[in-house]
Amino acid sequence: MLDKSYKHVTCENCLSRKNSLFGSFCNEETEDLNDHKTCSYYKKNQPLFIEGNTPRGVFCINEGRVKIFARGEEGKEQIIHISNSGEIVGFRAMFSGEPYKVAAATLEESNICFISKEDFLNLVDSNPTLRNGIMRELSKELADRATFITNMAQKSVRERLAFTLLMLDDIYKDDMINLSREDLANFVGTATETLIRLLKDFKEEDLVQTHARKIEILDRDGLLKVAGA
Amino acid sequence: MLDKSYKHVTCENCLSRKNSLFGSFCNEETEDLNDHKTCSYYKKNQPLFIEGNTPRGVFCINEGRVKIFARGEEGKEQIIHISNSGEIVGFRAMFSGEPYKVAAATLEESNICFISKEDFLNLVDSNPTLRNGIMRELSKELADRATFITNMAQKSVRERLAFTLLMLDDIYKDDMINLSREDLANFVGTATETLIRLLKDFKEEDLVQTHARKIEILDRDGLLKVAGA
């Protein structure tokens, strides 16, 4: 559980940094980064930014999880990505020169640092390793989204749910998947009622088990099979 | 129509270059580019690369159009993007360090130049303007795909078809949309039969008109309205 008073992580000691794009920083660079970041505590369901806003910097998740989502016509959210601790959120918009096309909000209480656009771009300019890391990240994400689109277009909701649960299991690692039914439906791309019914089926097939809203994966291979064809 | 013998465009005279990521090149850079590219004629439906291949360079479309697509479980194509003349294809994979996750093939006879990975990366390394252009391009594409995913998840096939036709109208500019029904269905993300039925509806509503396989847009505003809600 997150200690709400512990707002000021130093980058030197940040465990999340080691797995992040800043992981390759030397001591000097890390100090520099530390001097330029501000750190904040976020409550659950608190927005980092919304679509249409002008990007002012990037967010570095020290602890917590964040959903990235777009909104359809009637304002219905479509979750595109869920970011874990160690991930940097919002750097795509640093390069596009456009307002945010998507929004971001915390899924749980979180500790998140902020680095201004200017500082971030300076870092990127002066650090080829970071730059390459970012380009690699952007490219991989692009490939992931191609798969996402293909799944949406060609898989049934049942298949997509199985696929999504496996993906979430990786994101939530040792924790159990902990999302509202609505968020889960908005990730899978279906109606909440349909999601609940399919989840019930999965329970009856001993693929998963629920503890209130939390979801425990019982049979990864089984889910993989469902997601498969 | 494309002159099949005209295979060796020089970058200096390439009209497509001016609108491309190489558009900002000075004379010296353009000459350099010209020395390092090879140029080929492609027939219709010819692959540039397929998923799983190791990326060896990028493709620069001098004339023609190219589909980028992923394949679902049963090998069914999902078209992700259609590239026009002036666009550079395959540069995402230059940075990811992974094999292609998607495939590319010509939609019509095309003139396409090739620049090796080494040469391309050298260009990117030494040219900050090009680099920024690429990062901007990657970021925009990422945002486009978020919209794509949202449309897939939340819009009906009828809405998506209207949306796709408008998009294709921009891509085909002065030409009429000229795609097989199957390719069109694989872009919209539906079955070929469904696509044909909806196209028939659109014809009866005087939104479009067909000339054999070619599709002429009659009422952009009408289509926009259909795509809307």
Added chain:
DNA sequence: CGAGCGATTGAAAAGACTCAACCACCGTGG
């Protein structure tokens, strides 16, 4: 002239959505 492929139509079935109601839990205020 026949083979074959892309385009089209028809009919039936399946999948998913909508709407409406109900339940369960939780924090609040009386």
Added chain:
DNA sequence: CCACGGTGGTTGAGTCTTTTCAATCGCTCG
């Protein structure tokens, strides 16, 4: 301590969209 209201989760029934499968058509190519 308990009734109350609200939110999120769940269930049921009916409807509509979309898919699937099968068949036909039209055209091009050898």
